[in-house]
Amino acid sequence: MxxxxxxxxxxxxxxxxxxxxxxxxxxxxxxxxxxxxxxxxxxxxxxxxxxxxxxxxxxxxxxxxxxxxxxxxxxxxxxxxxxxxxxxxxxxxxxxxxxxxxxxxxxxxxxxxxxxxxxxxxxxxxxxxxxxxxEPGSQLQHLVQRTSFRxxxxxxxxxxxxxxxxxxxxxxxxxxxxxxxxxxxxxxxxxxxxxxxxxxxxxxxxxGDWERKPYEPVIQPQEARQLGQRFAHKDFATELSHVALGWQIPGDGHADKPALDVLAFLLGSGRSSRLNQELREKRGIAHSTWAGAWGSQECGVFNTDVECDPENTAICQKAMLEVIRDMKAKGPRKDELAKALRATLGYQLRSLATTKGQAAILGHGWLTTGSLEYPQQYLGKLSRLTPEDIRSAAQKYLLDETCSVVSVGSHVPEKQGALAATSTSDDVQRFTLKNGLTLLVQENPRLPLISIRGSFLAGVPVETHDKAGVTQVSASLLLKGTKTRTTAQISAELENRGGALICQSDAHRYLVGADVMRGDESTGLDLISDLLLNATLPADGLEKVRKLQLAQIQEEKEDPLTVAMRRARAEIFAGQPFARTALGTETTVKALTVADCRAMLRESIVGENGVLSIVGDVKASVIRKQVESAFARLPRGKRREITQFPATKRKPVQPVIPMEKEQAILVIGFRTVGLHSEDVLALTLIDEACSDMGSRLFNRIREELGLAYYVGAQQFAALGAGAFYFYVGTDPKKVDMAQQEMLRLIADLAKNGLTKAEITRAKTAWRSQWLRAQQGNGSMADSYAWNEINGLGYAHFQSLPAKIAAVTDKDIKRAAKAYLDVASATIVRVMPEQAVAG
Incomplete structure (x- = not known):
């Protein structure tokens, strides 16, 4: 050339x-x-x-x-x-x-x-x-243009x-x-x-004598990047429908144009193209298919289109997307790409056989790039394309969320019919990896976000009395460096990508996770596995973590309601692990060593003892391989054995705790049951009915009698044990009256249960809360992991509405009678020091 x-x-x-x-x-x-x-x-x-x-x-x-x-x-x-x-x-x-x-x-x-x-x-x-x-084809082309560009x-x-x-x-x-x-x-x-x-x-x-004149080039407006799906339909008197999917792409001179041209060839040129084979030959739902990448120097459109019977419009839209998604996931086969490259090169070379073709190729290259070398460069780029190049181009530009879906014909498609069909999935896929780690995956491509939650049984039920708080201390210590990352690098790695890292513990598990954008899931998995498998647990880091945890313990001692609740818990579970909290005590935390932390992690962070839950814009088959790679060195180990902690008969106590506060706090607590008991459902509704501003407690104690600043209830359900608390914040001078009235209301509840109106209101409020909990991949990933690690099964969360709806007034009355006997109540008061002294 x-x-x-x-x-x-x-x-x-x-x-x-x-x-x-x-x-x-x-x-x-x-x-x-x-x-x-x-x-x-x-x-x-x-x-x-x-x-x-x-x-x-x-x-x-x-x-x-x-x-x-x-x-x-x-x-x-x-x-x-x-x-x-x-x-x-x-x-x-x-x-x-x-x-x-x-x-x-x-x-x-x-x-x-x-x-x-x-x-x-x-x-x-x-x-x-x-x-x-x-001409419907012409109308389709025009509709693609005006839908793709604004x-x-x-x-x-x-x-x-x-x-x-x-x-x-x-x-x-x-x-x-x-x-x-x-x-x-x-x-x-x-x-x-x-x-x-x-x-x-x-x-x-x-x-040569053509007069040169002043010429100011036309400055084209910058087309904003499409950020959402677009839909358009044109009614047209025809027996056939024409459907197209379009995406914005760079202009003719862009480095990705050769890959996009070949991608278009693979998808829609000739009888062997993906779209023709799948939609026309295999499924028989389309009469013709096509794909192309076209535009100007600044920008362009990649579009696919089909001609089909009106009743197959939505089916063809969905099928086109499936073909494209498959190309994005796997790319072309080597032999398929080789054939496409030969065909594309053949077309270009055949063009060079004529003088018109030679002039056209030279002219296009000069207009596009201002270089006579462009034809050779273009053919060179074509010949070097790999399957990964094609796959990358498809992944980069042919996004579901930036697709324009247009149609011309007598059939008006349902809005978003092509994309919504695969936009969400309620199915959770469960895998058991070779090392015993349970993997839960829920595909949800609604947003390009992914949440990862790793849960490992540990915490209060497995800590000894003298090592109380070691789970939380060791969880925080994980962030103080690994063999390959410093503390600063751990903190910044996901934040710099718009993500977040989670590393903490609760009542009976380690919780390590990440929230990332699509494309960063491998980084998130690598960071989590690095924390769990390669943490250095430095001694100076322990001192920093210890200082912060002691500060948290001290903060709890400053809040009178927390002090009262913690004391009630200690009395209810006396002699059992849940008498303690996840924070531990000042004495135990001060005595913890790196060896203690390492031992807890070593026994807990093993495959059989863990669940990894991933929810978001992922493919289960792909993310599973990434997890297997990231956690390949995780040892199998054994699942923690957490037994039931039966209630013991004891004489009710009524401790009074003096504090330098002006208010009085009253907590009335009862021993109940653990997570696996069906009675938890009834107790949940009692909690709901007694906690809002329309509850009998609020109306009677605060509104009618004016005895409280606040009043409510709280259920605690853990592995093998549970408790239920009623609480009041009141004037020290009114604490006796508040206690008397509270006990009267609890006794009535134990005898008569809730009214039908209270049950209906509680179920409605619970359902609203349950639905709100599903707003976000993170909350769902955590729910699946929590239920699975605790032996309830990941599907427990989704089964709750039916179970809650099935709870009857008799169930509630029976549970209230069984657990809320005022004769067995633990009553804790926090009082101003002068009131106690007086």
Missing amino acids: SAQLRTLDNGLEVIVREDHQHPLVSVQIWVKAGSIHEEKWTGAGLAHCVEHMLFKGTTRRTAQEISVGIQQLGGYVNAYTTFNRTVYWIDGLAENTEGYLDILADMVRHSRFDAAELAKEQDVIRREMAMGND THPLQHPIIGHRAVFDQVKRDDVFGFVQRHYVPNNCFVVIAGAVDAEATLVAVERVL
Whole structure:
């Protein structure tokens, strides 16, 4: 594709390529003006109208003389207009090169634009518009354009809009020519059996006196990146439907264009293409399929389309997406890509077999990149493409959430029918890895977000009395460095990517997780596994963690309600693990060593003892492999054995705790049951009914009697044990009355249960809370992991509405009677010191 380039003094660029294979030539004049350069007349079709008018006579030749003159020289003339250029060309005998050039130059420079001829030609163009209006394929193309673009002129059809076109006058059309048809906005391409130097001299002779004029290039508006799905439908009287999916892509000169061209070929060119094979041959739901990548230098569109029966419109939309998603997930096979590359290269090479093709390829490359080397570079890029290059291009540009779905036909598709079909999934997939780790995956591509939660049994039930708080201390210590990451690197790695890291503990588990954007899930998994498997647990880090945990313990001692609740808990579970909290005590935390932390982690962070839950924009098959790789070194180990902690008979106590506070706190607590008991459901509804501002407790104690600042209830359910608390914040002088009234209300509850109205309200409030808990991948991942690690099964959360709905007033009355016996209540008071002393 060697060629010579010369720029004349008037700014006209001339490209000449010698090819003496045949005594033929192609002479082309390229004007760098198309439908996107119409400025205030954008959408009028001026560029296309000018193309028509250049054949209607010049100051030297009539329209007939132009056509007859070309014919006499053995030439064939034509022209075309696209978004960013208008090209006039004559193919013919090489010996008549200068003759062809003279006629084209006359047309470009001296066309008369007679008003009467313009009126006639406008009627011709109107008939052309009408033909397009009758053609569903043309209407589909226009609909794809105006749906994919909002600001760029690519949104308009090249031929223009009839309403705007009808307003065009002779001066408007001629003004477009005067503005754009200047030598410094044009170039000439000549390819064939010519002498390059002699041809350059001829071009100088014919076009050298073309006056250069001031020219300010048209600055195209920047099209905003599409951030959401778009939908459009045009009713059309046809027995068939036409459906297209479109995506914004970069322009012709972008580095990804070769990959996008081949991707389009793989998806929609020929009988062996993916879309044709799947939709037409295999499923029989489409009559024809196509795919292409097109546009201008600034931007473009990748679109696929099908022709189908109206009843198959939605099915075809979904099927196209499935084919594209499969390409994004797996890419093309090597043999499939090789075939596509051969076909694409073959097409390009066949184009080079003709002088017209050579000139066109040189002209396109020059217009697009300003380089004569572009054709070779393009073919070189094509030949080096790999399956991963194609897959990456599909993943980068063909996103579900930025797709424009358009259709033309008598059938109006349901809004978002193509995309919503696979937008969510309620199914959780459960896997057991080789090392015993349980993996739960829920695919939810609604947003490009992913939440990862790793849970490992530990905490209060497995801590000894003298090591209380070691789970929480060791969880915090994980963040103090690994073999490959510093504390700062651990903190910043996900934050710098817009994500978040979770590393903590609760009543009976370690909880380590990450919230990341799609594409960062492997980074999140790598960081989590690094924390769990490679933490260095430095001694100086322990001192920092210890200091913070002691501060938390101290903070709890400053809050009178927490003090009362903690004391009630200690009394209810006396002699059992849950008498302690996850924080431990000042004494135990001060005594903890790195060895203690390492021992707890070593026994807890093992496969059989863990659950990894992942919810978000993932594919289960893909994320499973990533998890297996990240946690390959996690030892199998054994599941922690957590036994039931039965209630022991004991004499109720009523401790009074003095504090330097002005308010009085009253907590009345009862021993109940653990997570696995069905009675937890009834107790949950009692908790709900007694905790809001419409509860009998609030109405009676606060509103009617004015005995409390606040009043409520709280259920605690853990592995093997549970408790239920009622609490009141009141004036120290009114604490006796508040206790008396609270006990009376609890006794009535134990005897009579809840009213039907209270149960209905509690169930409604619970359901609202349950639904709110599903807002976000993180809360769902945590719920699945929590229920699975505690032996309830990940599906427990989704089964709760039916179970709650099935709870009867008799169930509630039975549970209240069984557990809320005021004779067995633990009653704790926190009082001002002067009140206790008095």
